[in-house]
Amino acid sequence: MTPVTRPNSSAEQAEPASGAEPGARGGSETSSAELVIRAATASDDGAIELFVRDEPGAVFQRPGWRRAVQRVFRHQVRDLVALRGDQLVGLLPLMRCPRVTGGAHWISTPYGVYGGPLTSELEVRRALVASALQGAREERVGRLELRSREALDCEGLTPSDLYVTFVKDLPTEREDVLKSIRKDERRLIRRARDTHGLVLEEGRWFVEDLARLFRESKQRLGSPGLPVEWFRALLEELGEEVVIHIVRRPGEVLAASMCFIDGDELRMYYIGTTETANRSYAATSFMIAELQEWAVERGLKRFDLGRSRRDAGAVKFKRNQGFEAAPLHYSYGLVRSRGLPSFTPSNPRTARLRQIWAKLPATVCERLSRRLARYLP
Secondary structure (H helix, E strand, O other), X not given: OEEOOOOOOHHHOOOEOOOOOOOOOOOOOEEEOOEEEEEOEHHHHHHHHHHHHHOOOOHXXXXXXXXXXXXXXXXXXXXXXXEEOOEEEEEEOOEEEEOOOOOEEEEEOOOOOOOOOEOOOHHHHHHHHHHHHHHHHHHOOOEEEEOOOOOOOOXXXXXXXXXXXXXXXXXXXXXXXXXXXXXXXXXXXXXXHHOOOOEEEEOHHHHHHHHHHHHHHHHHOOOOOOOHHHHHHHHHHHHHHEEEEEEEEOOEEEEXXXXXXXXXXXXXXXXXXXXXXXXXXXXXXXXXXXXXXHHHHOOOOEEEEEEEEOOOOHHHXXXXXXXXXXXXXXXXXXXXXXXXXXXXXOXXXXXXXXXXXXXXXXXXXXXXHHHHHHHOO
């Protein structure tokens, strides 16, 4: 357990973490025997960082992720910590995320795929969720959204099985990576290397290429992108645990990605490609294989290919890369919202919007994406 300085009285408490409203507590203080749930403060960041690493949690639950979200999107903090005496025994990272139609949701964690309460104790998990639900009701938000990898077993939540994730163990030798990939994909990857001359390059200076290609890829799908400031903020807040790669052929950058080194895992998180990158060169398949080899060379043990909707076409593609789907146990506390989120690419009600967005001039798409990204966490 990680030590945390516990305030002696409400008058002596440290200021709330930057971005939290003065006095915001995420629900009234709750105690059960020696267990205390309270709002996190800026002075807790060091202990939270150690706790997330030791538990272990995910990069999305670290203070650096929250600081990046604050810097770029200006969401307000509602983080909760659980303490016994001076020992930190639980964490629930939360942010108040505004809706484009008005109001807000509480999300753990915005722009991330793994969140929810972080603790090894069921009692602590339930206390954190109960306090979050109370705070969400007091603020009359739409819903409390917990993007948890594990089933929570907490009252007041509605589960969803919309998403799955793809993680696999890595071999110990670089040359064994291709053996885990299906035969047809191996053929494409070898052709990309030997015939098309594709190479993988690493460099933080490729952040502009990443932002541009990610935005172009999202526009082809009919969705807003993310501003370059977001990718820069992640580089600054998370340091050397963020890596950017590009796939290049002679005279052209075909793809760019941002990955997170998260403990002994490499999480391939953001990727953008040119329109012909995969149709002509299998650039994404090449990049996934090369990144696995890059991870093996650095002694990493697992590779995370990220979240997909259970019914998405990406599921088959990821299986062809040698990954199998595992369920994500997202849960929702419905406060003012009447149902679970439905704003997904497969929602027929958004089809016309996607068609219009895909046809916008690139400069217009970039400007609008900067404004809309704040409302799509």
